[in-house]
Amino acid sequence: MALEFEMTDIRPMSYYLGLEVKKLEEVIRLMEAAPTTTHMKVTKRILRYLKGTLDYGLFYFSSNNFKLFGFCDNDFAGDIDDRKSTSRFIFFMGDCAFTWSSKKQLICHTFNI
Incomplete structure (x- = not known):
């Protein structure tokens, strides 16, 4: 690239697309350059949730059937x-479900011919 474009190396990158970039012991960390009260409210909500769920978790028992598998399904115009x-x-690890989702589409288009 240096042959096609004039390039100079000033210093390590510290900002990229409005995010602050820091390199700490071989780990790169991205942070908001200008956090607002909205960011603080969201952070507080996440921390309160984590504090209230310390005793929750998934327990996987010793088993020979420790396989990852999942199922998916769609219906076509299922809501009458x-x-x-x-x-x-839904996805399982062994006998335990660890993630699932059920989502109704937001928009429905109808066509007349």
Whole structure:
């Protein structure tokens, strides 16, 4: 690239796309350059949630059936009132579900021919 463009190396990068970039012992950390009260409110909410869920967790028992597998499903215009579809999935590690989702589409287009 230096052959095609005039380039100079001033110093290590500290800001990129409005995010503060720091390099600490082979780890790169990205942070907001200008945090606001909204960021603080979200951070407080996350910390309160984590504080209240310290005793929660997933427990995996010793088993020979320690496989990752999942299921997914869609319906086409499954809601009879608004004709919107629903997509859903669930993933297991062994016998324990660890993530799932069920989401109804936001927009439904109808076409007349």
